[in-house]
Amino acid sequence: MRHETLKQQIIALELGRCERQLLPLGLPAIDDALQGGLDLGAIHEVTGPAAVFFTQLIMRQKGGGVFWLTTRSPNEEYYPPGMAQYGSRPEDFIAICLPDTRDLLKVAYEVLGANVAGCVLLEVQKPLTQTQMRKLQIAVQNTDTLGLVTRFTHVGMTSPEQEGACGSAITRWYVTIVDWSHEKTQIELYLVKNRRGSPCRWIVEIDHATHHLHLVSVPGE
Template identity: 30%
Template sequence: MPESSPSFAALKRQFAMSEPCSDARGRFALGCPTIDTALGGGLARGRLHEVFAAQEEDGASTAGFALMLALRACDAGETIFWIRQEAGARIAGRIHAPGLAELGADPRRILFADTPDEAATLRAAADALRSPVIGAVLIAPWGKAPMLDLTASRRLTLAAEQSGVTAILLRGAVEPPPSAATSRWRVSAAPSIPLEADAPGHPAFMVDLLRHRSGLSASGWRLEWDRDRLAFRAPPLSVALAPLAAERRADAERRFG
């Protein structure tokens, strides 16, 4: 929808008039001690964090991972504002509310806005990040997003720092450009470990930390999402994992598509 549309203008007025829910400064832990220790306690709130898909077919899993980071960044009851470029919504599909619930997310806490082009996406993101009543803003431009350069990322970072709202930038399988983001992640789907009676296992990911403001980088982290705790965790090391790659992708699409 155009930024000047009545519904989007109403959202902007609502953000401007509302009182802050909480001080979002500090860090948010991912829930996995290995990663949280390496990160010095977690990721910084009120900063920009980037999440890239390893391959095109990892787009659904990457979107799920980005949403999970946003859930971790929010205090209980805070709203996530998810901004998607319309081209991405048409090609990749709309968000499936029952799928959000399967991840432990309350769909009522998530506001969605579709924007007509990249410029409108960045404007909407900057507006949302200026409101301290939002817990996290998930920004999903489409394709290579040439306007999302170092200058644009600095603007998003400044808006996040001033309000304390965490920004999660969701990207596809593109070459990461120069950026002012505090952290940069690459995500691919991983096979889930079946539960008892062959019940579907927890969503699983292979995660690489490409860059962190502290200088840290690491690869090969395998994570599961615990919907009951709304937290990441390391999977049991004693379980053998050998499903076909096609099954991995299909499982990710069922969960996040």
């Protein structure tokens, strides 16, 4: 028990915190790979063609207000009234659209550091630099907020490992759709970067009626 406590204290110190705070995803295999769940007060990257599914599930799991920061106009993916279908409340969803990435990052630093939101979703067109990602991490590290960085374009990407490779996120996910129907959707979660362990892949099923997650399989098993 003392060994586990010491390990958690070391992880918290790596994040610039006194105590580690987590958001379990509710799937033991994934939470175990993350050593308990997604770190709060930290930045996580979610990319890939189906990134929107995973980010919406994370935001619903976290609860609280959501700030969506983007350089494009609201769309059907993150349009607040449409979030109700994922179990979220549209009134908790605030969209901020600025045409310049530099201004958008300035807002992101302020919102992340204010500790007023459950999640802050920063949607960018190009991968952020190491310095930009580090500033985001410093801004959020003393809060209970979950920082998510995603991209709305994947043109020119050669592999999931390369996308966002210059960033310093705690985790980096690449998400694709395996199967889709009106009742359920199956997505593959590829944990490309995992500061708490090794990269992993899972296929997860989303029940549209209950919003519950089910682990279907680990590719290769």
